[in-house]
Amino acid sequence: MNFSSRKIEQAVEEISRLPGIGKKTALRLALYLLRRPSLQTEALSAALMDLRNNTTFCKECHTISDTETCSICLSPKREKSILCVVEDVRDVMAIENTGGYNGVYHVLGGLISPMDGVGPSDLTIVSLIDKLQTGEISELVFALNTTMEGDTTNFYLYRKIKDFNIKLTTIARGIAVGDELEFADEVTLGRSIQHRIPYEQSLSQ
Amino acid sequence: MNFSSRKIEQAVEEISRLPGIGKKTALRLALYLLRRPSLQTEALSAALMDLRNNTTFCKECHTISDTETCSICLSPKREKSILCVVEDVRDVMAIENTGGYNGVYHVLGGLISPMDGVGPSDLTIVSLIDKLQTGEISELVFALNTTMEGDTTNFYLYRKIKDFNIKLTTIARGIAVGDELEFADEVTLGRSIQHRIPYEQSLSQ
Numbered sequence: 403m404n405f406s407s408r409k410i411e412q413a414v415e416e417i418s419r420l421p422g423i424g425k426k427t428a429l430r431l432a433l434y435l436l437r438r439p440s441l442q443t444e445a446l447s448a449a450l451m452d453l454r455n456n457t458t459f460c461k462e463c464h465t466i467s468d469t470e471t472c473s474i475c476l477s478p479k480r481e482k483s484i485l486c487v488v489e490d491v492r493d494v495m496a497i498e499n500t501g502g503y504n505g506v507y508h509v510l511g512g513l514i515s516p517m518d519g520v521g522p523s524d525l526t527i528v529s530l531i532d533k534l535q536t537g538e539i540s541e542l543v544f545a546l547n548t549t550m551e552g553d554t555t556n557f558y559l560y561r562k563i564k565d566f567n568i569k570l571t572t573i574a575r576g577i578a579v580g581d582e583l584e585f586a587d588e589v590t591l592g593r594s595i596q597h598r599i600p601y602e603q604s605l606s607q
Numbered sequence: 608m609n610f611s612s613r614k615i616e617q618a619v620e621e622i623s624r625l626p627g628i629g630k631k632t633a634l635r636l637a638l639y640l641l642r643r644p645s646l647q648t649e650a651l652s653a654a655l656m657d658l659r660n661n662t663t664f665c666k667e668c669h670t671i672s673d674t675e676t677c678s679i680c681l682s683p684k685r686e687k688s689i690l691c692v693v694e695d696v697r698d699v700m701a702i703e704n705t706g707g708y709n710g711v712y713h714v715l716g717g718l719i720s721p722m723d724g725v726g727p728s729d730l731t732i733v734s735l736i737d738k739l740q741t742g743e744i745s746e747l748v749f750a751l752n753t754t755m756e757g758d759t760t761n762f763y764l765y766r767k768i769k770d771f772n773i774k775l776t777t778i779a780r781g782i783a784v785g786d787e788l789e790f791a792d793e794v795t796l797g798r799s800i801q802h803r804i805p806y807e808q809s810l811s812q
Contacts, residue, residue, distance in 0.1 A: 406665075406699060407673050413658040416651040420636050429697065431625050435659055436671065443659040446621040447652035453618040454640055454648040466612045466641065474611060492634065494611060 464509040464526045466491045474498075474506060481505045483540040485533065487559065489513055489552070493545060505543070508533070513551035514558055522558060530559070534566050544572040669714040669731045671696045679703075679711060686710045688745040690738065692764065694718055694757070698750060710748070713738065718756035719763055727763060735764070739771050749777040 417428035460472035484505030665677035689710030
């Protein structure tokens with residue numbers, strides 16, 4: 403592209419390094435900021451720098467946190483003996499949004515994926531095993547995606563963990579609430595039928 | 608959304624104020640920056656601030672520029688008597704990318720649009736008329752979009768300008784190079800036929 407301003411060119415270059423944002427979108431965003439009060443650009447820049455420099459990972463569960471231990475791990479209302487294993491912080495947010503989980507989390511920071519060069523040592527698996535060895539955990543809930551990487555990681559963890567005296571569970575898979583049976587894929591519908599639950603149980607939710 | 612970190616929440620809020628970026632995309636971008644070296648966030652923030660604080664509008668053509676007069680207006684190779692009227696700086700870039708225009712520009716900064724509360728006084732029309740009154744302009748090329756707003760602005764300018772002794776032209780509309788006739792819309796194909804050009808002329812491009 404032919405820019406009349408070197409500064410626009412630099413801004414477009416930096417913005418377009420973000421994932422999913424090309425040069426045209428970057429230019430649109432840059433021109434938008436130019437039309438807005440400079441206060442907005444200042445707030446954006448400051449928020450990004452603050453995020454990058456002043457956040458850390460919770461030393462308990464490894465989620466992103468402003469403090470050494472995150473608010474979930476610190477909360478006295480949380481059931482510390484139930485541990486939900488998730489891939490990243492977005493999954494923590496998704497589960498928190500449901501309001502239906504009262505335990506704590508363990509963020510792996512990724513999934514085992516030899517294709518992408520991610521092995522068990524790149525994840526927070528050692529820290530997970532350490533937690534289990536304290537004997538304070540009674541239930542471990544697997545909440546990883548059902549991709550090949552997710553299944554691999556589940557199985558790897560299962561083999562490491564199965565000799566501990568801990569209840570292992572996994573989140574229920576089935577047809578989404580409101581979805582129609584005829585349009586569901588076979589694997590999902592198959593699991594829904596296989597893992598059917600007592601009718602009374604479904605009323606309590 | 609339920610954020611475990613107040614700083615993530617702030618960053619997501621600021622990023623999602625950009626046009627076309629929702630909360631989910633903003634979160635994805637924020638988490639991406641957290642995974643990258645902090646140098647990248649610094650470069651992005653600095654480029655945005657630099658763009659917002661250190662660019663200005665060229666006093667001749669009103670395009671975005673790092674200097675008081677932009678490089679196009681300053682260039683001695685440019686034909687200063689041909690003036691192309693465009694909506695905004697993106698159009699300048701688009702035309703510059705073709706390499707097929709040797710005149711200078713006049714950026715209106717928008718189009719007349721009563722629905723959006725944009726009137727003639729919000730655009731750089733006074734400055735355009737001033738330029739024409741110097742008598743140094745021999746041709747004015749309209750290159751506004753063929754939307755209702757573009758046509759309105761074209762017509763408004765036409766009425767202001769028609770008494771000056773200046774050649775008025777508009778960019779050619781027609782079927783794009785490489786497009787097939789059968790899929791073209793009727794209005795465009797109609798214009799293509801109506802404004803046909805001598806065959807020899809098409810060979811020179």
